[in-house]
């Protein structure tokens with residue numbers, strides 16, 4: 001399987017602080033790659049580097065066959081990359097369908113086609129019953145799904161999910177798992193940052209662990225859960241038995 005998105009030797013400095021220090025990461029086509037790490041580890045910075053929101057101090061980013069280092073987000077979107085934001089800000093007075101059409105208009109200027117695409121996305125996310133509701137009436141899980149729907153409506157090959165489970169109850173975040181699996185099964189490759197550990201463990205094919213701006217570990221969920229350095233980074237103490 002080839003890499004759909006890769007960051008190679010990425011470095012990002014903010015003044016004297018090195019937020020990302022020589023990180024190489026690959027998202028394979030058809031996979032879900034999870035990025036985890038303690039607070040301040042550099043997850044958001046890495047995400048912003050890969051999605052064009054900030055430029056790397058050093059290193060390169062490739063999307064499929066394109067070198068895209070430093071390209072702005074809208075250019076990356078045209079090449080098939082879409083992302084969600086942690087802070088969900090829908091157009092409150094517009095309906096759910098209209099909000100999603102903001103995304104699907106990027107694929108088609110024809111309003112009937114855009115509406116059709118938006119409805120397909122809402123069906124995939126299990127939101128058909130919310131189609132005509134004003135976005136402001138949505139509950140938190142609804143808001144989170146709408147954020148995913150807006151990104152998905154742009155027709156990406158690769159979707160970057162920024163903490164889509166944050167702010168959800170355990171029951172609500174569990175209900176998001178099959179939704180994300182369905183998106184992957186529809187042929188969209190996924191890169192996700194998540195603090196909700198059971199979710200990232202259940203969903204990811206591979207996990208990258210960041211710590212102090214560097215890659216501490218990479219592997220399958222089982223390998224990561226059994227990695228003493230990862231446990232230590234999270235707990236701040238040596239794991240039991242060492």
Ligand SMILES: Nc1ncnc2c1ncn2[C@@H]1O[C@H](COP(=O)(O)OP(=O)(O)OP(=O)(O)O)[C@@H](O)[C@H]1O
Nearest residue numbers: 014017018019037038039040041042043044045046
């Ligand atoms: N724009 C910025 N200017 C200066 N420092 C920044 C900037 N963005 C991030 N940082 C710093 O870079 C480091 C990594 O931050 P980042 O937000 O990427 O971590 P994170 O793993 O996403 O953390 P969290 O889990 O708390 O969201 C932190 O020390 C942070 O203070």
